[in-house]
Amino acid sequence: MPLVRxxxxxxxxxxxxxxxxxxxxxxxPDRISWQVGDxxxxxxxxxxxxxxxxxxxxxxxxxxxxxxxxESVILHSDPQRFSxxxxxxxxxxxxxxxxxxxxxxxxxxxxDLAKSxxxxxxxxxAFLRFREAPDDDGEPRFIAWFEPxxxxxxxxxxxxxxxxATMRWSILTPRGSLHWDGDTVLxxxxxxxxxxxxxxxxxxxxxxxxxxxFNPARLKIDMMTKEMPRKYWKNMPxxxxxxxxxxxAQRRESQMIATAHAAPPVHANAAKALEAxxxxxxxxxxxxxxxxxxxxxxxxxxxxxxxxxxxxxxxxQEDLAGHPFVGPAGQLFDRALAEAGVDRAAAYVTNxxxxxxxxxxxxxxxxxxxxxGEITACRWWIDxxxxxxxxxxxxxxxxxxxxxxxxxxxxxxKLRGAPIALPDGSEGWVTVHPSFLLRLPDEARRAEExxxxxxxxxxxxxxxxxxx
Amino acid sequence: xxxLDVREKLEILADAAKYDASCASSGTAKRSSAGQKDGxxxxxGMGICHAYAPDGRCISLLKxxxxxSCIFDCHYCINRKSSNVRRARFTAKExxxxxxxxxxxxxxxxxxxxxGIIRSSDYTMEQIVEVARSLREDHGFRGYIHLKTIPDADxxxxxxxxxxxxxxxxxxxxxxxxxxxxxxPEKDSTRIEGAMGALKSSIEDGRDAVxxxxxAPSFAPAGQSTxxxxxxxxxxxxxxxxxxxxxxxxxxxRRVYYSAFSPIPDASTVxxxxxxxxxxxxxxxxxxWMMRFYGYRPQEIAAAADPASxxxxxxxxxxxxxxxxxxxxxxxxxxxxxxxxxLRVPGLGVKxxxxxxxxxxxxxxxxxxxxxxxxxxxxxxxxLIAADWRPVALADSADPLPQAAAPREQLELFAx
Ligand code: SF4
Numbered sequence: 001m002p003l004v005r006x007x008x009x010x011x012x013x014x015x016x017x018x019x020x021x022x023x024x025x026x027x028x029p030d031r032i033s034w035q036v037g038d039x040x041x042x043x044x045x046x047x048x049x050x051x052x053x054x055x056x057x058x059x060x061x062x063x064x065x066x067x068x069x070x071e072s073v074i075l076h077s078d079p080q081r082f083s084x085x086x087x088x089x090x091x092x093x094x095x096x097x098x099x100x101x102x103x104x105x106x107x108x109x110x111x112d113l114a115k116s117x118x119x120x121x122x123x124x125x126a127f128l129r130f131r132e133a134p135d136d137d138g139e140p141r142f143i144a145w146f147e148p149x150x151x152x153x154x155x156x157x158x159x160x161x162x163x164x165a166t167m168r169w170s171i172l173t174p175r176g177s178l179h180w181d182g183d184t185v186l187x188x189x190x191x192x193x194x195x196x197x198x199x200x201x202x203x204x205x206x207x208x209x210x211x212x213x214f215n216p217a218r219l220k221i222d223m224m225t226k227e228m229p230r231k232y233w234k235n236m237p238x239x240x241x242x243x244x245x246x247x248x249a250q251r252r253e254s255q256m257i258a259t260a261h262a263a264p265p266v267h268a269n270a271a272k273a274l275e276a277x278x279x280x281x282x283x284x285x286x287x288x289x290x291x292x293x294x295x296x297x298x299x300x301x302x303x304x305x306x307x308x309x310x311x312x313x314x315x316x317q318e319d320l321a322g323h324p325f326v327g328p329a330g331q332l333f334d335r336a337l338a339e340a341g342v343d344r345a346a347a348y349v350t351n352x353x354x355x356x357x358x359x360x361x362x363x364x365x366x367x368x369x370x371x372x373g374e375i376t377a378c379r380w381w382i383d384x385x386x387x388x389x390x391x392x393x394x395x396x397x398x399x400x401x402x403x404x405x406x407x408x409x410x411x412x413x414k415l416r417g418a419p420i421a422l423p424d425g426s427e428g429w430v431t432v433h434p435s436f437l438l439r440l441p442d443e444a445r446r447a448e449e450x451x452x453x454x455x456x457x458x459x460x461x462x463x464x465x466x467x468x
Numbered sequence: 469x470x471x472l473d474v475r476e477k478l479e480i481l482a483d484a485a486k487y488d489a490s491c492a493s494s495g496t497a498k499r500s501s502a503g504q505k506d507g508x509x510x511x512x513g514m515g516i517c518h519a520y521a522p523d524g525r526c527i528s529l530l531k532x533x534x535x536x537s538c539i540f541d542c543h544y545c546i547n548r549k550s551s552n553v554r555r556a557r558f559t560a561k562e563x564x565x566x567x568x569x570x571x572x573x574x575x576x577x578x579x580x581x582x583x584g585i586i587r588s589s590d591y592t593m594e595q596i597v598e599v600a601r602s603l604r605e606d607h608g609f610r611g612y613i614h615l616k617t618i619p620d621a622d623x624x625x626x627x628x629x630x631x632x633x634x635x636x637x638x639x640x641x642x643x644x645x646x647x648x649x650x651x652x653p654e655k656d657s658t659r660i661e662g663a664m665g666a667l668k669s670s671i672e673d674g675r676d677a678v679x680x681x682x683x684a685p686s687f688a689p690a691g692q693s694t695x696x697x698x699x700x701x702x703x704x705x706x707x708x709x710x711x712x713x714x715x716x717x718x719x720x721x722r723r724v725y726y727s728a729f730s731p732i733p734d735a736s737t738v739x740x741x742x743x744x745x746x747x748x749x750x751x752x753x754x755x756x757w758m759m760r761f762y763g764y765r766p767q768e769i770a771a772a773a774d775p776a777s778x779x780x781x782x783x784x785x786x787x788x789x790x791x792x793x794x795x796x797x798x799x800x801x802x803x804x805x806x807x808x809x810x811l812r813v814p815g816l817g818v819k820x821x822x823x824x825x826x827x828x829x830x831x832x833x834x835x836x837x838x839x840x841x842x843x844x845x846x847x848x849x850x851x852l853i854a855a856d857w858r859p860v861a862l863a864d865s866a867d868p869l870p871q872a873a874a875p876r877e878q879l880e881l882f883a884x
Contacts, residue, residue, distance in 0.1 A: 166506055166507060209532075223520070
């Protein structure tokens with residue numbers, strides 16, 4: 001079995017010359033043993049001998065892409081790379097076009113090797129850290145310790161020369177070292193970590209930057225470790241901060257939110273905020289309902305209301321007037337509130353959906369129920385209103401309002417009559433919508449339901465007083 | 469005010485800059501310091517991320533503010549006048565020294581400099597330009613410089629900024645005009661877009677000049693970009709995609725960055741206080757990608773959104789959402805379909821499509837061939853026809869969501 005000895009792990013010229021001679025002599029891939037330097041040879045291999053003599057007049061062309069691919073693959077640390085490349089070469093001699101068969105398993109394997117080499121080259125450019133130390137003549141030299149995964153050191157030298165041409169630097173790795181004096185790159189033997197300087201005063205400043213530049217509200221640890229795998233961490237000064245930053249992040253974020261929630265309500269500001277929100281809402285096109293409707297009907301009431309009522313959506317009269325709860329249902333609502341002893345003027349009254357949805361029948365516009373998409377679209381507004389007003393208690397009138405408040409369709413009868421804990425820490429209640437009462441044809445039933453409604457409102461009023 | 473040392477200032481002024489999403493450093497002219505007597509740095513087209521922060525974002529530039537003092541009072545901004553944060557201000561020299569010290573140690577690719585507005589727009593812009601000028605002229609710095617410009621600064625200052633910087637940006641801030649009016653009453657969307665338009669022509673002129681005279685100074689060779697905040701105003705995904713598309717079109721932007729609005733310390737009452745909608749931001753980046761690399765038109769992305777709410781689904785990516793809404797376009801035959809049709813198959817990227825087209829010249833592809841060219845075949849199967857595979861027509865399939873990804877954790881941000 002012919003044994004080929006290459007000068008170095010990244011000796012692509014050597015591989016190329018040998019592969020060319022062997023291929024011309026038609027030596028099949030499985031008969032060759034590749035070896036670097038004087039590493040122990042394969043047990044069954046011949047002693048390294050001369051390569052087959054050149055074949056006179058032989059033509060040998062390979063596609064450019066293969067040459068490039070081979071150059072990368074040679075740098076990989078997989079000992080099989082030489083023979084895999086040679087196997088590909090032999091196939092391409094017969095059919096050079098096969099280099100375009102992207103789905104070919106051998107080509108894919110080689111591409112994968114090349115890809116991890118390219119990645120390693122890139123990571124070295126990214127994660128290598130220089131430390132400044134005085135040179136023999138007292139001038140500064142920048143020295144880095146890096147542990148590449150593949151044999152990329154020499155191939156990567158050009159990058160550092162182009163970037164740091166006017167600095168003196170050294171890159172030390174377990175596979176060899178490079179030294180630049182401003183003119184030439186000198187190669188040196190493998191180094192160990194102790195050969196590199198310990199620290200650099202700027203490192204503390206850099207760590208300050210690293211710690212301050214990240215946003216604790218956006219923790220995405222998987223993303224970080226995918227792009228900056230842990231194996232590189234030990235030689236990057238800033239990564240020592242990571243565990244602490246992560247631990248502190250959740251705390252910092254909830255603090256931010258808590259301080260903001262606990263901030264004493266600045267009523268002047270809240271009223272202004274509501275006003276601005278109403279102004280913005282007038283131009284809402286979040287869902288198609290804005291088109292046929294006359295105008296946005298926004299919520300109304302004191303910006304510091306302790307109690308908020310959420311209805312379904314404006315009706316025909318509200319749409320024309322631009323105010324919530326002014327039609328027949330609104331009048332009924334007012335009456336019920338008065339009977340229950342709840343001060344309507346102190347409550348903030350709004351709707352889950354801010355535009356009138358209807359179907360035209362002749363001259364009349366018949367109310368139509370908003371669908372889930374519309375409720376979701378309009379939730380943005382009600383959420384903002386609730387965040388500004390921060391009511392202690394929010395009452396959803398009817399199923400649509402309950403859907404909006406709780407974020408999902410629910411059965412009213414199951415939830416009615418008891419407080420519901422809302423995510424922001426305040427309380428929610430549900431009851432029927434006053435227009436439900438108007439639609440009941442049966443007189444007795446209507447009276448009964450009306451009484452139940454008033455009872456709900458009374459309990460709600462008492463509850464608000466208790467919460468105060 | 470007591471003198472703050474550079475490290476303390478850095479802490480304040482890097483912290484204040486972290487809400488800006490743009491940090492990329494790619495796509496500029498090639499430069500090198502090889503063979504030079506002095507100066508430092510190089511750019512090679514592709515920017516390098518030198519570290520990653522626990523928020524998953526890449527650190528490629530020293531991203532800081534010159535100062536976090538500001539005469540404006542934008543509600544979404546932590547540096548607004550009425551905010552109760554510690555203030556600091558760098559001198560131009562301090563920024564220059566920091567940039568060089570970090571660059572020499574291979575921590576960064578260059579500088580991203582932005583600033584609160586102090587005294588006047590012109591005064592602030594002058595200071596920003598001075599940092600870039602000093603880096604380039606006094607120190608021969610050949611690394612990357614991105615300057616955030618101030619829309620109503622003197623055009624001569626913008627001109628100077630463009631001569632020194634690789635990239636310029638002007639933030640559009642909020643996707644809707646109504647949102648901008650509410651949250652940044654002192655900013656004006658017409659003026660912002662006017663400034664972008666002016667930058668566009670300067671960039672084009674610069675490019676022409678460089679083509680004609682080799683010695684012509686280049687103007688922002690990496691183009692201009694912008695950022696909009698997502699989740700602070702009432703814009704839907706449909707609105708945002710439409711706005712982004714028109715910005716790309718009109719001002720030839722290189723990138724539109726989306727920044728999910730984060731709760732900020734000392735927030736204004738006018739703002740939502742929830743966790744940032746990160747998944748929504750991610751979906752917007754995916755849809756941006758679809759427009760820039762896959763040939764989707766903005767209306768098509770809009771069609772992938774929910775018709776009533778105008779929002780893209782959060783549990784599946786927009787390409788899959790589009791495919792599920794337009795089932796009649798599938799399955800696509802890998803051995804016959806044109807490039808554009810293949811690009812629409814959910815899960816097939818540009819690279820895989822090019823590889824499929826190349827392989828097709830040699831032989832017919834089987835499913836296992838496609839599998840070797842992509843990350844996973846399971847997601848693709850319902851959308852593809854291969855030599856040995858023909859799925860049930862999607863249009864007939866009763867299954868509403870083939871392979872819908874399991875909802876991610878972030879989804880709960882959007883639930884009740
Ligand atoms: S119904 Fe609500 S979401 Fe739809 S357009 Fe009107 S205000 Fe906007």
